[in-house]
Every structure is written in C-alpha cells, then in structure tokens.
Amino acid sequence: MKKKPELVAPGGNFEKVKIAYRYGADAVYVGGQAFGLRKSAQNLNNHQLKQAVELADEQNKKLYVVLNGYTHQNELNALPAYLEVLEDCKVHALIISDLGTMQLAQKYCNRPLHTSTQASVSNWKAAEQWKKCGAKRVVVARECTIEECKEIQDKAEIEVETFVHGAMCVSYSGKCTISNYSSGRDSNRGGCIQSCRHPFSFQEGEQEELVHLMNAKDLMGVSLIPEIKAAGIHSLKIEGRMKSNLYLANTVSVYRDAIDQDHLSKPQVEKYETQLQQISNRGFSTGSLNTPASPTESVSDTWNGYSKGCLFIGTIKHKDDDGFYYADIKSPFLSSDKLELLKPKTTPTLLDSHAFLSIDNHPLEKISQNSVVKFKSKTDLPLYSLIQKPL
Numbered sequence: 159m160k161k162k163p164e165l166v167a168p169g170g171n172f173e174k175v176k177i178a179y180r181y182g183a184d185a186v187y188v189g190g191q192a193f194g195l196r197k198s199a200q201n202l203n204n205h206q207l208k209q210a211v212e213l214a215d216e217q218n219k220k221l222y223v224v225l226n227g228y229t230h231q232n233e234l235n236a237l238p239a240y241l242e243v244l245e246d247c248k249v250h251a252l253i254i255s256d257l258g259t260m261q262l263a264q265k266y267c268n269r270p271l272h273t274s275t276q277a278s279v280s281n282w283k284a285a286e287q288w289k290k291c292g293a294k295r296v297v298v299a300r301e302c303t304i305e306e307c308k309e310i311q312d313k314a315e316i317e318v319e320t321f322v323h324g325a326m327c328v329s330y331s332g333k334c335t336i337s338n339y340s341s342g343r344d345s346n347r348g349g350c351i352q353s354c355r356h357p358f359s360f361q362e363g364e365q366e367e368l369v370h371l372m373n374a375k376d377l378m379g380v381s382l383i384p385e386i387k388a389a390g391i392h393s394l395k396i397e398g399r400m401k402s403n404l405y406l407a408n409t410v411s412v413y414r415d416a417i418d419q420d421h422l423s424k425p426q427v428e429k430y431e432t433q434l435q436q437i438s439n440r441g442f443s444t445g446s447l448n449t450p451a452s453p454t455e456s457v458s459d460t461w462n463g464y465s466k467g468c469l470f471i472g473t474i475k476h477k478d479d480d481g482f483y484y485a486d487i488k489s490p491f492l493s494s495d496k497l498e499l500l501k502p503k504t505t506p507t508l509l510d511s512h513a514f515l516s517i518d519n520h521p522l523e524k525i526s527q528n529s530v531v532k533f534k535s536k537t538d539l540p541l542y543s544l545i546q547k548p549l
Contacts, residue, residue, distance in 0.1 A: 171200035182414030185220035285314035324397025436467035
C-alpha cells in the first residue's frame with residue numbers, strides 16, 4: 159500500500175500555524191521576517207519560529223520556512239546570519255527558489271532543502287539538477303499534471319510536492335512582472351497586486367469594452383485525491399498564507415478527510431466540493447492537475463466578485479473557569495443570526511448559543527467587528543473552533 163501523501167498547509171502567522179496543525183495538516187509552511195514572498199503577511203519573528211518548531215515536534219509534525227524571494231546582490235551579506243538563525247531554530251526544511259540562496263543555505267545551515275515552485279521545475283532533468291544542488295524535494299511548477307509529477311518523482315528519485323488547492327497565477331509559477339510595471343511593486347519579492355485579475359480596456363472606434371483576460375480561477379483538486387494517491391506523490395500543498403482562519407481550517411479539514419479515506423465516492427466528493435465552495439473564492443477548476451489548464455475551463459472572462467456561501471465571524475480563543483468561551487470577532491453580526499461552528503474533524507454544525515456578552519458582562523444584540531465576546535455552549539468547543547454565518 160502506498161504511503162498517504164503529506165498535507166502541507168499555509169501559516170500566515172503563529173495563530174494560523176496552530177490552526178493548521180489542529181485541523182489536520184502534517185506540515186505548515188511559513189515566512190520569516192526576511193527573504194520570502196508574501197511580505198504583507200504577519201510573518202513569524204525568530205522567537206515565534208522557535209515556538210512553532212517546538213509545537214510541531216510535540217505533535218510529530220513539520221515546520222517549513224520559505225526563502226523563496228529572489229535574493230538581490232545587496233541582500234547577500236545579510237543572508238548567512240539569517241540562515242544561522244533558522245539552523246538554531248531547527249526548522250524542518252527551507253523552501254528556496256534561488257540557486258545562490260541554495261548554495262549559501264548548504265554552507266551556513268544543515269536543514270533539509272526544498273526547491274520552491276517559483277523555480278518552475280516541470281521535468282525530471284531539472285529536478286535531478288536541483289537534487290545535485292542539495293534539494294531533497296521539489297515543489298513542482300503548477301503547470302504540471304499528476305502524471306508528470308509521478309514521472310519527475312520516479313525518474314529523479316526525489317520527493318515531489320504539488321499544489322492541490324488555492325489561488326492560481328497565469329504566469330509560470332509566479333514569475334511575472336506586470337505588477338512591477340503597473341504599480342512599482344515587485345511580484346517576485348512579495349509585492350504582487352494581482353494586476354492580471356483587473357479588467358483590460360479594448361477599444362474599437364467609439365466602442366470600449368472591459369474584458370478579463372487573465373483572471374485565473376482557484377485550484378480545487380479534491381476530486382483527484384484518489385489519482386494523486388495512486389501516483390504516490392509525496393506531498394500536497396494548500397495555497398493561502400494571506401487568507402482567513404476559516405479558509406485555512408475549512409480547507410485543511412476537507413483535504414485531511416479526503417486523504418484519509420480508502421475510497422472516495424461521488425457523493426463524498428460532492429460534499430467536499432460544496433464545503434470548499436462556501437469559503438470566498440473566484441470559482442474553481444482543476445488547473446493543470448488532470449490536463450493542461452485551458453482558458454475555457456480555468457479563466458473567468460467575466461468578473462462578478464468573489465463567490466462564497468458563508469461569512470467568517472470569528473475564532474474561539476479561550477475558555478474561563480466559569481465555562482464562558484471567548485471569541486475574537488472579525489465580522490459584525492446580530493445575536494439573533496443563525497451561526498455555524500467549524501470544529502476539527504467535523505463538518506459545520508449550528509452554534510447553540512444566541513446569548514453573547516461583552517467581556518464586562520453586558521448583553522449584546524449587535525456585535526461589532528474587531529471585538530471580543532463571550533458566551534456559553536451546551537457542547538464542548540475546542541479552542542480555535544471557527545464561527546461562520548451562512549449567507
């Protein structure tokens with residue numbers, strides 16, 4: 159029997175690392191304070207990196223740190239000291255896209271090295287070359303099919319990781335400069351403003367039309383989990399370090415359950431897909447996992463905003479000695495609203511409480527965003543359970 163693929167989830171901050179592990183991720187990838195993409199994320203400081211590694215070790219899980227920004231000449235002198243920090247933290251792997259960074263990582267630390275998807279590895283010879291440079295694993299280009307992933311892994315004799323869910327990019331694994339020229343923000347150094355998703359103006363005579371040419375749908379590969387497992391692909395990755403706690407918990411929960419099933423029936427796949435569609439998305443396709451992505455299947459040429467079936471309300475952070483649960487609220491709601499709860503290893507269920515109090519015990523009917531409320535529940539609620547509101 160083939161080993162189950164590792165499930166790798168995004169950790170945009172330390173809280174999300176905890177949530178990802180709690181909902182079933184085998185490994186979490188995070189950014190530190192330098193040398194990575196997603197510079198707007200609440201990346202982990204050095205102390206948090208050490209805490210996150212300790213948390214992972216306690217649960218027999220992994221923590222990977224991205225160094226996937228392309229290192230420029232003026233940054234090289236600072237890189238060795240940071241690599242020594244990561245060595246001291248004992249992170250479980252570094253994810254690297256730049257050959258120079260890979261060379262320095264081998265010199266200044268002794269951590270396993272993974273080649274980032276930013277390197278666009280799409281054939282086994284490229285994977286073999288990265289292996290010679292010290293890589294234990296390649297996160298293949300998002301343009302690779304499951305069949306290609308298997309061939310790369312088998313022929314190069316290297317671990318292969320592939321994206322299975324999340325936002326997609328129309329360029330080769332993110333190597334795009336539209337954002338650089340349209341906004342002065344470097345897309346290959348964490349500053350992308352997703353210019354490709356904006357409408358472009360076409361004018362013929364006096365007629366002007368706005369068209370979405372490159373607005374890629376999100377990736378959803380849950381229906382292909384049986385094929386991925388049969389291919390023996392080592393690791394499956396979820397995109398989304400900038401996304402909400404609810405997105406993270408919901409997505410990890412679904413893929414954890416799908417991977418753990420010996421057989422996936424059509425009704426079960428439909429149930430998974432429905433649950434994934436509830437969270438804010440741009441529409442879905444299977445990208446290039448099955449066949450190469452096409453404009454008819456993988457691009458939205460009309461943009462009607464994000465689609466979602468529920469609103470993220472908040473995260474349960476604490477339970478006191480009197481039995482009150484405390485929730486950090488991110489979206490406003492009414493105490494009379496129908497609310498649902500997502501807990502680890504379950505599908506969403508109704509929240510059985512409508513009596514919300516402020517932390518100084520005042521009853522609340524209208525709850526504001528960025529506030530903290532407390533309430534009691536008839537059932538036990540694990541910490542980091544997520545509250546959502548069906549729309």
